[in-house]
Every structure is written in C-alpha cells, then in structure tokens.
Amino acid sequence: MSSDTPPPVPLADPTLRRVLVFFTLILGVLIGIVVVSLRNLNRSIATSDWVNHTHALISELDALRPNLAAAEGELVRYLHTGDQRDHAAYQEKFADLGESVAVINALIAGAPDEKEQFAPIAALLARRAGLATQAVQLKKAGDTAGLQKLQDTEAEGGDLPELARRLEKLREKQTDLLSARDRASFVQAQVTRWTVLAGVGFDFLLLCGAAWLIRDDLAARRQAARLLAQTNSELEEKVRQRTAEISAMNAQLVAQNLEERWAKQAIEHQNRYNLLIIDSITDAVFVVTKLMNISRMNPAAVHLTGYEPVDLVDKPLAKVAQLADADALRRTFDVLARTLVDGHEMRSQAAVVTMKNGDRVAVQLNVFPLRDRDKVVGGVVILKSSAPSSS
Amino acid sequence: MSHSTRPPFAPDSLSVAPKPSGRHILAIDDETSILELLTEYLKAHGYRVSTATNAAEAKHVVESQAPDLIISDLQLEDTDGLQLVGQLRVLLPATPVILLTGVLFDPLVIENNLKWKISAYVSKTAPLQTLVAEIKRLIG
C-alpha cells in the first residue's frame, strides 16, 4: 500500500539549510536585542532610581535649614507665649526636622562618604534640638535668667554658618552625582536605542538575505519545473509521433497483408480457372519442356493415350507421339524440339500416337512455344484425332 | 490528430487512420474467404459492411437495411451475378453497383455490354486499393 503523504523535504537541500541558518541568526539577534535591551532597561531603572534618590536627598537637604528655622521659630514663639498650642507646634516642627534627618540617614545608608559628611550636620541639628529642650526646661522652671543666658550664648555661636557650609558641600556633591547619574541614564538610553536600531537593522538585512535566497531558490525551482514541463511535452510529442508512425506502419502492414491475401486468392482462382479451361478442352493437350519432356497433360490426353499423367509426366513426348513424316524419322535431331528452340509454331502436322495398349492412332499435331518475356520456356502440344468425330 | 512522417513505401489509403464515413456497403460472394477479406479491408477504410453469400441473403439485407453501394461477384453459387444485380437494381435503382470480375470474363465485353447495368467493374486480380478507389469515386 502506497503512502499518500508527500515525502519529507530532505535537510540536505542547501537552500533550506541556508534559510534555516539565516532564521537562526535572526532569532539569535532578536534574542540578543531583547537580552541587551532588558539589561539596559534594568540599568536605566536602577539609574532612574538613583536619580530619584539623589533628587530626594537634595530636597531633604534643602529642607533642613527651613525646617530648623521653622522649629526654632515655633520655639521662640512658645518661649514668648507659653501657650500649649505653641508648645505642640514647636514639638511638631522639631519632629518634622527629625523626620527629615531620618530620611536623609536612610538615603545615605549605603554611602559611607555621605554618611561621614552628614554626621556632623546631624550632630549640629541634634545639638539645636537639645538646646531647644534645654530652653523649654528653663522656661518651665521659670529660670528666666538662665534662659536669657542660653539665648545669648546661642546668638554668639557659629552653628548656623557651619551648618550652612556643610549642607552646601554635601549638596554640591549630590548635584555632581545627579549630573553623573543623569549622564549615565542618558547614555544607557542611547545604548539601548542604538542596540535596538542596530539589531533591527541587522535583522532586516538578514531577512532580506533570507528573502533573496528564497526568491532565488523559487526562481530556480520554477525554471526547473518549466524545463521539466517542456521536456515532458517534447517527450509526449515524440511519443505521439512515434505512436502515430507505428500505427501508420501497422495499418500499412495490415493493408499489405490484406492485399497479399487478396492477390493470393486471385492467383489461386486464376490458376484454378486456367486448369479448368485446359481440362475441359476435348483435344489432347500436353505441356512440354524445351526438351520435349511432358510436364502436364489434360484428361483428353489421358483418354487419347490411355496413360495416366503419372505414367507420362517427365517422360519424352516421343514415347506416345511421333511425326508421321518418314523423313522426320531419319533425322538425327528431334524436329519438334528444334521447332521449340527456334521459337516456331507447327500446325496440323500428321503424327501417330502409340497408346498404352499398343494401339496406334493417327492425329494432327500442333506445337506452340510458351514464352515468358520473349524467352521460350516450353511448349504446348495439341493432338487432334484424325478420325471423324462420332455424333 | 498528429501528422507523422510517412515512410516512403506506405500506401496512401492507410497511412492515416480514415474517418468512419458510416457508408453501408453490401458485399456479395459465395466464397466466405473473399467476403472476410473485403469486410476487413473496407472496415479499415471506415465503411460499414454487410455480406451475403447468395441471392436470398442479399435481398434480405437490401430490404432490411438498404446499402449505399453493392459489390457483387459475377459467379455466384445459386444465381448469375448479373441477374442478381438486375433484381437488386429494381429494389434500389439509385444504388451504385461494382462487379468483381474473375478470369472467365473478358473485361472488354463487360465494359461494352454491361455498363448500363453496373457502375464499375474491378478485376479480382487488381489490388484492393483499386476497389476502394472506385468505391470512393462512387459514394465517397
């Protein structure tokens, strides 16, 4: 049982191999683009996180001095008013300041340099908070002189300029870091862009190459198919021609065969009728060779001589018939044979037939040469009985 | 139909397969071998052939399916060919008749005396091509 499924395309097909290689390359490039892009994307995200981080740090650093000023402002208000709401406000402001410091500490937790730079700032701020607490305690204790002394001492101190200087230095560093991280983020974005563009471009070239290969292969296959079809039709034409020739030859042979059979039957008829005609003649007819040997005799000859054909065929005519001419008897040659050789006729010559039983019958002899294209090949001897015919 | 290169010895009549003309021919001869030859040759030329070995069969064919042409032998077993032809022409006056002459008749005698009765005569010794040529001349 033959299978209906087409045979699988052999992998040995060079075009198929090349196309597979191309598509493998394309796939590889695509995967490479994806991997590189994802990696760059992750880096960009990380860089973006660092940029946000740095912005947040700068914002918090920028908020420290205003927060401190606000907190100390609320403190001063409380020290003046003694109002509990002002007290709560000053505590809230210092809590806000503490939140900012906590946030900054969290932001610089993984950066030893920043931690080292911020530590004195945090200490300064903590000292300010401590002074605030001290002032409140003095206020609550009603130690106005001590409070005044504390405030005077504070006014001479250099905390705020020192704080400003340190904050500015730390902020400057963060700004530089921000620029660097911005640049890094930009570069990564560019790298990603160029990676994708280059990969897509390369893939496009590979696709074009694969398409060219496929187109080329298709064209070659179409050409081969066309040639095959052309060869097939030429072959079919030759087969048709040859078949027609063979059919014609066959028909010709059939016709020849029929003609031969027709000619054969015509000859057979001809011969049969010829024999019938000869056999129906009442005169004795002998067909002889050039040497006057009998080759055929008709029934009248049988009746006249008393011999059957088997007795006389291939025997000389002289066995049964001779000329009555006395001179002919003395001649050393056969007159009748000479007549045939010379190609002459002989008519109504007196002759004698010697029958089988020994009787002799007088006859009239006629000799006619038989010619085949002017060449005497034999003769016909007709013997007519000389006795009057009975009615 | 494709046309092939004809061999030099191929007879014209059968070098190309003939189209069946559908013409009906009645062949009359007392020898079945002759009738078989004629039938095979004429069918190869696209004719429809009926045969008869005697006058009765011939009349039966003529009455049942009138032929377009009659071929008859002069010498039939149960009747004279000429006589039969005369009877058949009464039934089919317009149908051409070809006489097949054997060795017993002088063609000159036939030509001079019998042309009023028959359309053509063909000697049995002549090739079959000659017979077909006469048939084509008479009925196509």
Place this chain on the structure above:
Amino acid sequence: MPVGYRPDPVIPAPNSFSRSARAALALGVLAGGLALPAPLAATTLNELLDNPKLNAKKFANYFGDFAYEFNAAIQPPEDFLRREKGDCDDYAVLADYVLGKHGLGTRLIHVRLAGRVAHAVCYVTENGAYLDYNNRKFFVTLARSGPKLRDIATKVADSLSANWTTASEFTYSYETHRKVMTATISQTGGDEPNPGQSSPFHVE
C-alpha cells in the same frame, strides 16, 4: 475614648439613595462584575469604637462616599468623620487608632514618592493588607502586601504608577499631634531598619 476629646454631635450625611436601594444597587453591580463599594451611612468615632464586629473591611466601608481634600495637618477624627473629607493621612491615622482599639495589629506607613506628594496607608497585620484612602470607592478596599516595609512601599508606589524614594513607619497621637518616625528605609538599598531607636528631635 482619648483624653481631652469631646465628640461632636453626629450630623447625618445627606444620602441620595435609601439604604436598601444602595444595597440592591451594590448587589446588582456585583453581579455585573463591576467594583463598586457598599458604603455605609455616616458614623461617629464612638460608633466605630463601640462596634464589636468592626474589622478592617467594615471600617473601610464607612468611607465610600468620602471626598478627597488635602490638609497638611492631620484632622481630628470627629472632624474627619463629620465633614467626610480628608486625605490619606487622616484616613490612615484614624484606621490605626480605631482598629488598634479593637485589638488589631496596625502599622502606619509613610511612602515618599519621586516628584509627588507622599502617601500614607495603614497596614493591618491580621489581614496581610493595608487600607488605602485611594481605594475607598472600590469594592476591594484592602490591598494585600508582604509585611516588610519595602514590600508595602513598592506596592503603594506601583498602585500610583510612581517610584518611591524612602518609606517610613511611624506612630501618631491625636493628643500630642506628633508624628514619630520609628523606622525609615530608602528604595536604593539598605536592610529593614531596627525599630525603636529614640530620636533626639523628640523635644520636650
């Protein structure tokens, strides 16, 4: 009841639908697959505190009709409930207070976002989820999250389609009006902080 507080008289909020009609609407919407809340009628702090069956989900249902209004300071709870307006701080702090009174483990989380206003949520340990004022109008008012500060901050930032920079766990007292940061982490790194460190900025 917190010391020093006198709850204001309850003023019922105006409702456009009756309670049964709203419940029917909620059921119909639920059958249709949409996410709409089944907000409950206006309430007072006492009602919230006295409701023995109150849990995080039921607590959130009271705020479906509340509006958003930014306040730098955290509103007193009665004001928030009466006005039915507030922001994430008001909601998270109230949730922490009320649910804490009902014995649930609550944590206040403050997430600072890059280039945006910070956001506050209340994490309920028993639910493994946090209450977010932005989800008050949704059927799903609790957002599931891991317990770590980093997990919560990431989830909050993702819900706002933003990046976070730092996150803090804090406590708040209605009495002292003080927000105390107990732990702070940054997005870029660092392990979970050690809580419980005292701050020099918690002045007297």
